[in-house]
Amino acid sequence: MNGTKTNGVNGTNGDHATATYALPKSHQDLMERSLVDTDPEIAEIMEKEIKRQRESILLIASENVTSRAVFDALGSPMSNKYSEGYPGARYYGGNEHIDAIELTCQKRALETFGLEPEKWGVNVQCLSxxxxxxxxxxxxxxxxxxxxxxxxxxxxxxxxxxxxxxxxxxxxxxxxxxxxxx
Incomplete structure (x- = not known):
């Protein structure tokens, strides 16, 4: 197995941790190549859109400017995971980290509104x-x-x-x- 950099979630572009790959080096190379390397034409168009959003005042109500932290979370390997069901009762295995995030979000939502978890519940799942x-x-x-x-x-x-x-x-x-x- 190869020691490799993982996709980071703290804005360091993967420079903060290493992991081993269970699959061949060719798969690792494919999975770690950036958009600029795999499709420079699309990467250039996306960069132009990023510039447009940064340099514009957006007044369309249905559009939202997403923070870097949100992009990091949405672009993380967590988005690769199928996790139907609720924490501790999923239909598939390997959801312990999804469960931990969901439970943390539930706790934070209850705290935000000053609600007691013994009396209230909250569903923080995205629409599916x-x-x-x-x-x-x-x-x-x-x-x-x-x-x-x-x-x-x-x-x-x-x-x-x-x-x-x-x-x-x-x-x-x-x-x-x-x-x-x-």
Whole structure:
């Protein structure tokens, strides 16, 4: 295994830590090359947009200027991780660091509003593909129309209308008549 620099989250561009790679050197090289190295044309266009935002006063309400700290967090390897569910009860393993961040955010949100965790809870999760799927269904179907989706235990997704014989688990199965297939 090779000792390599990792992608940093403290603004040091990875110079602060080293790690070993489990995959071949060719994979490591591919994963660590910058956008400037892999696609200089796109990198140049993006630099122009960064300059435009820095040198402009943005008055479009739906646009937001993101801080470097937020970019660091969004561009971290955490964004590679699929983490459906809630801390301690995820559908897949390897979520201990996602859980730690989510629990920290929940704690901070409660503290911000002076709320007692014994009395209050907070969901700090971003919207996922489930709301997007529901919007697509609503755009092309009317309530109670039929929807066939791959059954969850066989590789489907909750947003495809998952239900048990006694309970409708997904909101999609409440709005539409859903039929799982295997």
């Amino acid at each position: 593909g489930s709301p997007a799927n529901l919007q697509v269904y609503q755009a092309i179907m009317r309530p109670h129309e039929r929807l066939m989706g791959l059954d969850l235990p066989h590789g489907g997704h909750l947003s495809h209308g998952y239900q048990t014989p006694t309970k409708k688990i997904s909101a999609v199965s409440t709005y539409f008549e859903t039929f799982p297939y295997r």
